[in-house]
Amino acid sequence: MFVEDLKNDFYNVLLGNRVLLLVHYDVDAICTCKILQGLFKCDNISYTLVPVGGIAELKQAYLENNEEIKYVCLVNCGGTIDLVDILQPEEDVVFFVLDCHKPTDVCNVYSDGQVRLVYKDEEEKIPNFDDIFRDDEDEEEEDPGGGREGLEARVERRRARRAWEERRDTLMFNYTQFSYYGKPSALVALELSWRVSRLGAREAWAGAVAGAAHEAWGLRGAAACLLDAALLTRARSRTTDNDDGHQSVELVLEKDAPLPLYRWWSLESALKHSPSIGPFLKLHSLAGVSRLRQLLADMGFPLQQARQAYRSMDVELRRGLLEALETAGARLGLRDVSRTAYILRRAHAPPLSALDAVYATAALLEHETIPRSEGFQLALSALDLESENESLRLGIQSAQRSLEAVARLVNATLSARALHLAGPFTYFIIHEGTPEAAWVCGPVWLGVAARWAADAAGARALVASAPLDNQRCIMLGVPPRRQEPANLFGAAFSQAAAKSGVSVSLDHVDSSVVTLPTAQRAQFLDALTALLADT
Template sequence: MLITDPVKDFFQKIIEERVLVMVAQDVDGLCACKILQSLFKCDHVQYTLVPVEDKQDLVTEFDSHKEQYKHMVLLNCGGSIDLLEILEPDDDVMIYVIDSRRPIDLVNFYCERQVYLILKQNQEEAQLIPDYDHIYRNYDSDNEDSDTEYEQSSKRHKFDQETLEKKREKRIWEEKRKEIIFDYEEYSYYGTSAALILYELAWKMSKDDITMLWWAIIGVTSQYQNKKIGREKYISSVLELQGHLSRLNHREEDNENTTSIDSIKINFEHDLDIALYRHWSLFESLCHSLNTGTTFKVWTNLGMKRLHQFLAEMGIPLTQCKQSFAFMETKTRDNLQTLVQESAEKFGLRNIKFHSFTAQCGFNHKLCASDVVFSVDSILTNTESSKPESYEDNSNFVDALEGLSRITSPKLEEGLQLAKVQLRAIKNNVGSFIDIGQVLSYGPFLYTNIKEGSPDCTLFAQPLFLVTFSHFLLHSYMRSLGKSKRDRARNLPLVICSPSPQEGSTMVVGIPPLSEESRKNLFGNAFHHASERTKSRTQHHFFNPAIITVVNEDRSKFIDALITIMS
């Protein structure tokens, strides 16, 4: 059931209860978790925090805690699956869902009790929800009555035209229902950030502060940076955040007690869409950024030559470009954005700047929201944990939360160094894939396969990393084509297969084509149909429906069925 007043129908109902909070392991979910933790701290709410990676984790953790907790909050998980069916909660269990994934499961949406959705829907999303009468209709009771009438009347008339007419109407209605549900569930996509929803809840209760706003900013930025939402959706969210920032800045100016040098200061500005450039050298950042790296085609000798020409056009000596940003000349650092933008158009760089936020604490260097996203993402996908075995399962989650705690956190710095390692791995592998022609056209989509034992195979076993790599690879492949082929290829999505951590199985990921600005993904539905058609042994246990695992022996027939379905 959709909650219209989250303060009254959600927060005030759990404020005196013991609460179980289950969090999906993505940046937006963690930011939402930090905001909720702050709200709980204000009102001394007792809670237990549990990270969940997939649907199996969700069921396992629910079963192990359902005896102790009757109020549960799901952050960025559960909204798109039938919770009543998968969890089978007792009648006194209340489940509150704050999830940015779409489409929302219709059972959750129309359930009148137990499952409560805290969402922010725009007009377009609201119009996509089918009417209740089109999905649910009390035909069962009608049929029971009509069957009884038929049995009685058959003794007298042997034929009942009214009963047959009702059965025909029911069959037509069921066929129409299937069409409506298919259209509704055809694409998976993302709505408003869970962190932004919880921040607005804090604002409505007058409990928001500048730190909560920073977490909401990071949550929204992660959606855009990880290609979950398009530029238009991102800008609309940014404008909301900018309004809140102006309000909080005015409030702090009026309060003399908030002028501590250690307090966080946030600025709204246009920033360069270049990965980690404040924490790396300009040369390395340009090589390993999605926009610049793919535009220059840095995996080729000609591409590196064009990159050097770009730097020369800006008038920045190569020695400065290859040293840390902090040690560049002050004049060059101050004018870097202008220099890059003036030369970008000449070299075909589009959208080199974007609306963003930076934060600063004391005399530390500025930290861009996108830098934090890179850091936390890399911590969540870290495969080299030094924690003891008993702590290892949740160590990445705990480290990521610690990294978000403050902008001067040592964990955040560790994450930035991990992000550089992962970006280098992406660049090296993308270059190899393009050079040996490993991306193939399978008709309705592009296809590639990561072989077992490949370099960085432990990273490719991480779904978050694999999705990021897929976007880099798709953009790079487009740039490697001639102009005549590029227009057609822009409309082709990408399917990538990688060895799964589960022995004898393969992880399959599908991402939408570059032409799909809204980032709607049709692979979740297509994977289900391909699996059913071929009776392939697949597991659809990830919260992202466009990521599945398939048994190795069934992979070929599964891909063949996918080609047929999407043709």
């Protein structure tokens, strides 16, 4: 069932109770957790926080922490699976689900109250209850009797049931064939903080980062991202103070260059490693290098200036960066060379864009050496507003290395013509022993590499795979970026696994991400190609 009133039907229910908070490893979930932690601290709500990476970890976390717990809050996990069936909870346990992964499982939607969905996305076309659930107990109890009339009644009843089952299967197929992302969970939590009069700079900043993550990863269309951030835009006037009451933090909305970490990098490095501009420069070719230098020349930036740290550049060049990039980008036919972005301005600290915080947080979650549970805590700390934030600095450094690895990997793949065409989609495989494999073995950075390659190669959907260890690999699929961000690979992976007999793990909360034995990857790709070629 859906929660109608965020304050009374969700937050007020938690007051005075201990809460089990299960949070997925992604940027939006981290931002949502940050907002909820602030609310819980204000109202003395005790909670147990457990990060989870998949359905198996979700089940284990619940089993290990459900003692004397009556309220469970799930962030970006649990919405797409039948929670009651998988977790087998006691009847008095209530699950509050705040999950941007869609479509929502219909058993959660029509739960009698044990599963409560905190937000209803108007984009979801949920089938009616009577069209997908049917109670045949009364029919079985009614005996049509013997004779010809009774036989005809039974035959007619079976025919009607088969027709109803066919309609239900068609409805469920149409409902579940595409996976997609709804409104960022952090922006729903931000609305809750507004309603309970707890909205401050920390909450607004977390919401801005979550919205920027959905836009940067291409999870939501541009119009949807704009509508999602409507409350954040209205609330900025109330987010200029930090907790000690000093006017030292301000969240502003302004045009900015879509260059990741350029304030912490050189301009040339930011252009070369930008997932939104790099693909169109086609740096895997000699012409791409010339195109980059032509872009800098058209902008009026000498190579000496472009290659030094941004903070050391000439002040006039820094001030005219955005205008120069827009003018030169239009001349070269580059798209998305500027965008409206949230910038955090703090005393005695350089401006921090929400996009930079997205990459820093993602890098901590999928750090090359830091354990994932530790990276989760560092990612939470990176969202703090303090000007001296060691976690943020660590995340920025890791994000720079990860973006460099992604750029090298994609450029090497394209230059070696290792991007293969398989019917309606293309794919590339990162083999074990590849130097960049350690950086892109998680869904975030592998997804960045996949979208980069898809943009550079054309408008086709793309599948990418990377090794996890000596025996297993990860595989994910991304839709064409310039189209609606509905992803058909979730359902396709499931069907291909069933037809091929490959032991594919569908444990990830995003159905378009799977793991499978490396030895069976070719067999699985053949089955996927045959399946999608028939659709």
